[in-house]
Amino acid sequence: MxxxxxxxxxxxxxxxxxxxxxxxxxxxxxxxxxxxxxxxxxxxxxxxxxxxxxxxxxxxxxxxxxxxxxxxxxxxxxxxxxxxxxxxxxxxxxxxxxxxxxxSLPRPDPAPREPMPKAPTASPEAARRLWAMGQPIASTLAERYLARRGIVGIRNVRALRFHPHCYYWREDEPHETKPEAWPALLAKVTDIDGKLTGLHRTWLDPETANKAPLDPNRKAMGNLLGHGVRIGNATDILAAGEGLETLLSLRMAIPDLPVIAALSANHLAALELPDGIERLYIAVDSDEAGRIAADTIGERARYDGIETVPLAFRLEDANTDLRAFGLDELRAHLRPQLAPQDVDRLLPSSAA
Structure with missing residues (x-):
């Protein structure tokens, strides 16, 4: 037998x-x-x-x-x-x-287990569970969405995942109403110790690979205050700014510069900075809220003895510049704004 x-x-x-x-x-x-x-x-x-x-x-x-x-x-x-x-x-x-x-083998029956208690809506625990259900963005709609915005070569960024059927509750309907499900780009929000505290979701249109026709088409969940989406490991230098696409674009232009996306002007103003930072680059959005947030975090950093260097863009932000002028022009625009001691370190002549 x-x-x-x-x-x-x-x-x-x-x-x-x-x-x-x-x-x-x-x-x-x-x-x-x-x-x-x-x-x-x-x-x-x-x-x-x-x-x-x-x-x-x-x-x-x-x-x-x-x-x-x-x-x-x-x-x-x-x-x-x-x-x-x-x-x-x-x-x-x-x-x-x-x-x-x-x-052609059947999948084994799952072992019986006690159902998990429902996590409170929009809580850090709900964010952790949703993040665990995500998948790497390589070859997904999320990678296509970012590529349409000029952001490429970031499929291995660990702070990003894709969810093919992420629930969306319309804000003008009762929460008991059955939610819609749309594909979504997930961005992990962490504290200075790397612990997941929240999640940022950008819902996507599967037909166009643009943002989904929802209002709003971005939402955050969990505890965001003081935290952000971290890409790269902070050393003695760090860049901080508002939008996820802004900081991803900045990271493309300067690959060795660790960045944090605070996800809003208010959260940028309240961002907690890790120990050991000597110089903080601040990606300044061109609107009034962006300038106020940049001034606020800059003042806090200088009080703690951290040198601050604002980074200005020709249009609204780094991603707008990237799409309008291309990567080489964005890099050339940023180069003279860097601290002199960081130019060769961050933008050697081969990357200029």
Whole structure:
């Protein structure tokens, strides 16, 4: 009688090893069989000869079928690891689901558990739960939305996630009304210790990859006062400003400058600054509220002995400049505004 496996990770890896060549033909179609191995460029199915997968051998242990190594990078693993790398999956659970689909195995019944108590609406706990349901923005509508605003190359920013069906309650309807569900860009708000305190949501239109036709189409939840969306690790320098897209644009222009988006003028004025900051760059929005907020945080920073350097833009903010003039022009506009000692550090001549 055939032994019925319980579909654990190790057991699924063994099942995959029995179908090693079929797995390779499906996920690594740009490769080819050569003797006992399948040869391809890398785990993402690039043509080449760097990665090799053993096609024969036992289902586990030394010399097992399905074991692979990439000679160029030193990466190695089993076929479950290969599927995860090939599809850029972010968790073991996703890799197991994909392997079960390939093997035509049913998903196991979830273990019974007590239902979690409902988190208070818009609380930090509700923000943490929503963040946990998000996924990396790579190849999602959120990445398309940011690209339409000129913001590219940020798919690995850990403070950003995507939710394909994020609830939206219209403000003119009772909260008991069933909410709509729209795709949303999630931005994680943290305190100076890196603890999640809130979340910022930008709802998106799946047809146009612009903001959704909602009013408002952005909302925050949790505890934002004093906190912000942090991109990069603050050292002795830091940049702070209001909007998420503004600070992402600034980060594109000056990749080594850590930034915080406070998400509003009032929250920028109240932003808590981490210890060790010697110089604070302030991205100044051109409206009156933006100038007042910049003056307020600048005064607080100077009182604490921190040098402040305002960064002005030609139009409303960094993202407007980026879209209007392009990245090189934005960088050239910022360069003379930097403190002299930071110019070569942040914008070496190769990036000028």
């Amino acid at each position: 055939e032994f019925i496996m319980e579909n654990t990770a190790s057991e699924i890896a063994q099942r995959l090893s029995r179908e090693a060549e079929a797995v390779c033909r499906h996920y690594l179609s740009c490769g080819r069989r050569q003797g006992r191995y399948w040869i391809v460029g890398d785990a993402e199915n690039t043509p080449g000869r760097s990665l090799y997968v053993r096609l024969t051998g036992p289902t586990s242990g030394k010399g097992a079928a399905g074991k692979w190594t990439d000679a160029a990078t030193g990466e190695h693993g089993d076929l479950l690891d290969l599927i995860s790398a090939n599809l850029r999956l972010s968790s073991l659970g996703e890799a197991l689901d994909e392997a079960r689909r390939f093997l």
